[in-house]
Amino acid sequence: MSKVIVHSLFSEFDIDLFKAGKHFRLYEKLGSHPMELNGEKGTYFAVWAPTAKSVSVVGDFNGWQGKSHELNVRWDGSGIWEGFIPELGPGTLYKYYILSNNFGIATEKADPFARLCEHPPKTASVVWEGDYSWQDGNWMDTRGDKNALDKPYSVYEVHLGSWKRKENNDFLNYTELGEELVKYVNEMGFTHVEFMPIMEYPFDPSWGYQLTGYFAPTSRFGTPDEFKQLVDKLHQAGIGVILDWVPSHFPEDAHGLGFFDGSHLYEHPDRRKGYHPDWKSLIFNYGRNEVRAFLISNALFWLDQYHVDGLRVDAVASMLYLDYSREEGEWEPNIYGNNENLEAISFIRELNETVYGNFPGVQTIAEESTSFSMVSKPVHMGGLGFGMKWMMGWMHDTLEYFKKEPIYRKHHQNDLTFSMTYAFTENFMLPFSHDEVVYGKRSLLYKMPGDEWQRFANLRLLYGYMFTHPGANLIFMGGEFGQSSEWNYNQSLDWHLTQYELHSGIQELIKDLNKIYKSSPALYEKQFSQEGFQWVDYGDAENSVLTYIRKGHNQEDDLVIAANFTPVPRTKYRVGVPKTGTLKQLFNSDAKKYGGAGSKKMSVTTENEPWHGYDNSIEITIPPLGIVIFQ
Incomplete structure (x- = not known):
């Protein structure tokens, strides 16, 4: 040689x-x-x-x-x-x-810049030379419009290793996923998929959040060109692709980035800043120029080489604060005496400026769970520069409310209405993510109280409320058909459940909600603006009913929504409306096709009877544990 x-x-x-x-x-x-x-x-x-x-x-x-x-x-x-x-x-x-x-x-x-790695548990890098010819020109030419903040954003979160498996429990490969997953997401009507980390990772139970191959799609499912083909096919079907990206920490595996050249090269040398106590992992040294260049190059790599449309940045809160998950004495304040990690904040701002400067048609999305301000505001305004931020407070408050027996909900109406006090401080995405259906938290369906009928009705109501609340939407796989058990990364979703009427009804409901979301400008044109939302009545706690209006650019597109959070039907329920005419019912979560009692579609005409501060009103029936949408 x-x-x-x-x-x-x-x-x-x-x-x-x-x-x-x-x-x-x-x-x-x-x-x-x-x-x-x-x-x-x-x-x-x-x-x-x-x-x-x-x-x-x-x-x-x-x-x-x-x-x-x-x-x-x-x-x-x-x-x-x-x-x-x-x-x-x-x-x-x-x-x-x-x-x-x-x-x-x-x-x-292993090579930090390897394009391909051996199939874990093997750890060598592989010399790779791709030869893929992209066919997604139409998507790439128009994605800036499809990805814009005033366009529909309904995201299906997917773990590729457990979305669907073969009968012998082997993985579907990228090519097979390019057929089955693309067809399914298209049928369900989602606008985007979000893949949990597909960069190479050594340990399956980490779900991909502890990376060793930052520039290599995991070889578990095939080659880099085969992953490109999966992205390509999604694009050809009009579906955007978001990748989970993890610049917050990395594992200490011997072949990884830790102690790379016999020194603390990638990780911060001070354990108070360089070691994560929650995940037993290492934290990047955001103040080191070469490390910043490594991470920003990695972000651009996926946007450039793999035509990715967005990056959802994991664990941003852990990056922002020096005392994150640390006790007194385990961290050192910054030069101003407070707990903000100034180097990490500077890095995040440069990352977002660089991403949007080089790929203006994409979005970055922060998984950030604290009250840190201006996460999704531009850097030139003093923000962090993300396009969107996960609305973790809404998710927590909403699920806590839905867990309660309906008889007690009238005492907790504020859990639902509180989100509107801060809903427009950021560009929020509403997530029901994988984190909510593991570690004993139960599936979304089994968080719901009551008998089988009430559980499914509650879940239909939850989704209807989610899709009509301001903001973009994200649902973790399995939630769209009401998976009964918690998510297990080591096996397929329980697809057999879709043969049963109540589960297939949830699927039909999500399909229709996606259709309504994409065809109703009132639900997306001003989804991040106060101008796009107006309460009709948030104070009817006694009946546990909320009524509100969603608005687009044209008043003719406005939607009137009424939600009933109890199992008691609200008949002859009067709702004030801002204009006269006939309102068409677009959606009723109690429809028979969704597994409901069969409430029929109906139109209602306004009456000259003042209500809720308006000169006119309508009289409707709101089904038990149901939500209705009128235009």
């Missing part, structure tokens, strides 16, 4: 950008790149290891022997080791053997 030939893909300008933390296409330079040099085919390798005494490429081609293929360190102090090895090509298994100047510590590491 030939020895390493001195070669570089880096210009001096590249190095200057890298040192300054401003090189955001590092994946084009670092990592392994099959290429031809002076007429000879081989692979160029480059890795950042500034405290290394030597770095060698080891792999199946040299018997994993330490120093036979030693890379050359650059002269410019960048800490980058590089070189070209002839004859090596795609499919080569490799790692970096790093001997450190730090007490002679030796580490054997």
